[in-house]
Amino acid sequence: MNTPPIATDALSRQIARLALLATGAAALGLIGMVAAQAWQVLARYALNASPSWTEPLTLVCLSTTLAFGAAAGVHARSHFSFPLLVLLLPPPWQRVLARIAGLVIAAIGLLLAWYASQLAWDGLFIPMAGAPLPQSAAFIPLALGGALMALFALAQLRSTEEKA
Amino acid sequence: MAVFLLFAVFALLLLAGIPVAYALAAAAVAVIMYLDLPLILFAQQLGAGAGAISLIAIPLFIFAGELMLRGGISERLIALAGSLVGHIRGGLGQVNVLSNLFFGGVSGSAIADVSAVGGAMIPQMVKRGFDRDFAVNVSVSAALVALLVPPSHNLILYSAAAGGGLSIADLFAAGIVPALMMTGAMMITGWIIASRRGYAVEAFPGLRTVFLRLCSALPGLLLVILIFVGIRAGIFTAVESAAIAVVYALLITTLAYRSLRGAALFEACMHAARTTGSILFVIAAAGLFGWLLAYLGVPAATVEALRAVADHPLTVLLAIVIALLLLGTFMDLAPLILICTPIFLPVARAYGIDPIHFGIVLILAGGIGLITPPVGSVLFVGAAIGRIEVSQALRTIWPFYLAASAVLILVAVFPQLSLWLPAVWR
Numbered sequence: 001m002n003t004p005p006i007a008t009d010a011l012s013r014q015i016a017r018l019a020l021l022a023t024g025a026a027a028l029g030l031i032g033m034v035a036a037q038a039w040q041v042l043a044r045y046a047l048n049a050s051p052s053w054t055e056p057l058t059l060v061c062l063s064t065t066l067a068f069g070a071a072a073g074v075h076a077r078s079h080f081s082f083p084l085l086v087l088l089l090p091p092p093w094q095r096v097l098a099r100i101a102g103l104v105i106a107a108i109g110l111l112l113a114w115y116a117s118q119l120a121w122d123g124l125f126i127p128m129a130g131a132p133l134p135q136s137a138a139f140i141p142l143a144l145g146g147a148l149m150a151l152f153a154l155a156q157l158r159s160t161e162e163k164a
Numbered sequence: 165m166a167v168f169l170l171f172a173v174f175a176l177l178l179l180a181g182i183p184v185a186y187a188l189a190a191a192a193v194a195v196i197m198y199l200d201l202p203l204i205l206f207a208q209q210l211g212a213g214a215g216a217i218s219l220i221a222i223p224l225f226i227f228a229g230e231l232m233l234r235g236g237i238s239e240r241l242i243a244l245a246g247s248l249v250g251h252i253r254g255g256l257g258q259v260n261v262l263s264n265l266f267f268g269g270v271s272g273s274a275i276a277d278v279s280a281v282g283g284a285m286i287p288q289m290v291k292r293g294f295d296r297d298f299a300v301n302v303s304v305s306a307a308l309v310a311l312l313v314p315p316s317h318n319l320i321l322y323s324a325a326a327g328g329g330l331s332i333a334d335l336f337a338a339g340i341v342p343a344l345m346m347t348g349a350m351m352i353t354g355w356i357i358a359s360r361r362g363y364a365v366e367a368f369p370g371l372r373t374v375f376l377r378l379c380s381a382l383p384g385l386l387l388v389i390l391i392f393v394g395i396r397a398g399i400f401t402a403v404e405s406a407a408i409a410v411v412y413a414l415l416i417t418t419l420a421y422r423s424l425r426g427a428a429l430f431e432a433c434m435h436a437a438r439t440t441g442s443i444l445f446v447i448a449a450a451g452l453f454g455w456l457l458a459y460l461g462v463p464a465a466t467v468e469a470l471r472a473v474a475d476h477p478l479t480v481l482l483a484i485v486i487a488l489l490l491l492g493t494f495m496d497l498a499p500l501i502l503i504c505t506p507i508f509l510p511v512a513r514a515y516g517i518d519p520i521h522f523g524i525v526l527i528l529a530g531g532i533g534l535i536t537p538p539v540g541s542v543l544f545v546g547a548a549i550g551r552i553e554v555s556q557a558l559r560t561i562w563p564f565y566l567a568a569s570a571v572l573i574l575v576a577v578f579p580q581l582s583l584w585l586p587a588v589w590r
Contacts, residue, residue, distance in 0.1 A: 026437035030227055033220060037407030041400050058220050058403075063211065065223055066448060069441010070185070079183030079442050082494050082541060086181035101182045108189045115207035142211055 015155045019075035022068040022148055029064030029141075036061065053131035063138040067145025074105055074152040098160055105153035112146030167460050170195045174453070184499055185442070188449035192456050206452065213451015216324050217403065221332075222317040222447070223440040224406030228387070228413045230436040235417025235424035237384040241266040242285075244374075244381040249351070251368040254358035256289045257302040261350045264310040265343060266385065278307050278545050286550045294363060297560045300550035302354050304535050304542050304557075305564035309346045311497070311531045312339030312524065313388070320402055321447070321498060322523040325454070325505035330519055332402040333395045334586040338520045342528060342575045342582055349567040357563060383416045396589060443498060450502035457503070463510045470511050477515040481522075481576055484508050485529045492533015493540050500530040520586060521579040528572045535565065 040054040073079045086097050116139045123136025174191035178184065193206055232238045245262035252258050264281065282303035289299035311318055319335040387409055394405045417424035424432060457463065474480045487508075491500055504526065512522040534542040543561070547554045575581050 023434050023437050026441050027433040030223060030433065030437050030440060033224060034227065034407045034410045037220070037224070037404050038411050041404050041408060055217060059215055059217065062220055062223065062444070063215070065437060065440055066444035067441075069437050069439075070445035071441070072438050073442040073445070076438060078438060079185055080446065080496050081181055081183040082178055083181045084541075084544065085179050097180050100180060101186075104177065104182050104190050105186050108186050108193070111193065111203065112207055112210065115204045116211070118204060119207055119211070138215065139207070139211060142207065 012155070012159065015075065015152065018148065019072050019152060022075075022145070023072040025141075026065045026067075026069035026072060029061040029066075029068065032061035033058050033065070056128050056131040056133060056137075060133060060137045060141075064141040067141040068148070071109075071145045071148035071152060074109075074149050074156075077156075095160070099157060102153045102157035102160065106150045106157070109146045109149030109151075109153060113143050113150065114146075116140075116143035116146055166195050166199055167457075167462055167465075169198055170453070170456060170460070178494065184496060185446040185449040188446070188453045188499065188503075192449070192452045195456055195460075209452040209455045210448045213448040213455070216328060219320070219324050219444075219447060221320045221403045221406040223436075223444060224403070224410050225317045225320075226440050226443065227433075227436045228406065228409040230432050230439070231410065231413040231417055231424065232384065232387070234428060234432045234435075235413065236421050237381075237387070237413060237416060238263070238281075240377070240381040240421075241384045244377045244385075247369050247374045247377045251366050252351075252355060253363060253365050254302075254351070254354040255363065255366050256285065256292060256294065257298065257354040257358065258351050260285045260289075260302055261306040261309055261347055261354065264306045265313060265347045266381075266388070278304055278542050278549070281307070282546055282549050286546070290550070295361065296550045296552045297556050298357060298361070298363075300546040300552060300557045301561045301564050302350070303549075304540075304546035305350050305353075305561070305568060307542060308528070308531045308535070308568055309343055309350060311527050312343040312346075318497060318501060318527045319523065321501045322505055322527060325502045326509055326519060326523070330523065331586075334520050334590070335523055336392060336395065337586040337589050338524050338582040339527075340585055342524055342571065345571045345574065345581070346528075346568065349571050350564065353563050353567040357560075383420060387412055387416075446496070446499050447502060450499045453499075454502055454506045458506055463507050466507050467511050467514050471514070477517050478577065480511060480515050481517060481525065484511065485525065485572065485576060488526060488529035489533045489536055492530045493536045495530075495533075496541065497527070497530050497534065500533070501526065504530070518579055518583060521582045524582040525572070525576045528568075528575060532565070532568050532572055535561065535568070 036054040036058045040051065043049050043051050070079075086094055089097070120134075120136045120139035120143055123139070124134045126135040127133075128135045128137060170191050173194045174187050177187035177190055182190070189206070189210065192209075193203070196203060196205055242259060242263045245259045245266060246256075249258040249262050250256065260281075263285075282300075286296075286299045286303050289302075290296055319339060320332055323330045323332050323335055390412060391405045391409055394400050394408065395402055400408060414424075418429065470480055470483065474483060488500070488504060491504065495503075505523075508526065509519060509522060513519060534540050536543075543557060544554055547557045550557070
């Protein structure tokens, strides 16, 4: 795993702060999953009750960790890739492929943001079975995470262009 | 045509250096557009890809692994392994293998595991006089041992990719004998190479030291036992066992060892969140890719194609193993499991191969693919950590590779090796 890049100008610093917030949101999702599942075990054996809200809440937390963690991964350039062939190419070709990679990530992020928002809106007023949450709660973090992925990818493209 | 487009776009983007998750997602988007399906399916299936309840265990096991690694549990397990096998010829190489057996793949990615464990072990081995190529080769090969041991989550991923109907307790039990065989094979290979190269032998630290280190490492060993026994006895589900593992690791590292506090705990949570997010996104994108494969009828077509050329289950299994070895050279294990299970499991079932046995073979073959010369991705990570050229590692990795392949063939040919223990414990 790479460490996040060091921000130099004002915009990069804001982006870095946003990436830190995204990582924090992903960490909260992770802690939420642990808390909900641990409570399920405790309630079953200590209180002789099986709360129904733990599973749907855990799935919302999972979606939060996935979306914000993946967005933070774009900023930290920590997503798994196979750069072997790229490294064998001359530097101008490497820059071209880096631009294509940035654009592909941004496009996927925007698509996710757009369509996950639609899905989130469609189920916003329908109650979820087992928990006092909207049915489409899991799509809200996906929409936000998608937007952040696009933003971080575009910011990286900008810094690549500046270096070139 | 759509199937060709799916694989062609994925392969092209992957070779262009685009991260695996985004290459999978972009290939799926291209095919959805080609088939004129509504693009909202992209977000819907991506959400569904990571929305299976059994997958929740994965981020939690990664979190537990992170706490173990940063909170000193792994360090104590390595120390115990050192006192048990450090005096055998090959010293730290043997410790490396045994450590992987003790605490499994900690990060959820074979590539990240070699970065984490190899990053600590390779420099230490070089410092103690081992050749760099030996240190790299033993580290990348030792990662194979970890594939089947909790908190490594590969078997949970396989169960989810198989439709969630396979018992995780049975899968965990089925992995024990192959993991022990792989441990033995790697330790013997390390011993032979170390003897030939004349590496120095360290003194046995004495039974008192072994006992003290065992006491110190006991909470870490109990964690693995807790997961096994808890699921097997039906006390909790795999997901709950992962949450219990996190709470347990947190209590041990903060209250008993007092090694993980304040900033270190915060950093462990943040690092686990970043790692988990990346891996979950690969899983979600692979889920989307897998859904398209099913929509396009690829699993059924594969069954038909293989029926036309092979009639014996073993021939089919070996053909699948070869395909997995090739795919494993450029793909990390998680997407490999998620993409290949829906394609190959129906084939295995059609030929009467037990799905539990098939899962163990699939994970072993995919794992060996990661170290297959000349392009295995884990091999490159190991060489980078050891600061040697890949060609240097390639010249001497063959004994480890052959030993691992021998274990794979034995496990593939003799289903009893993986099915005996689940039957005994059922």
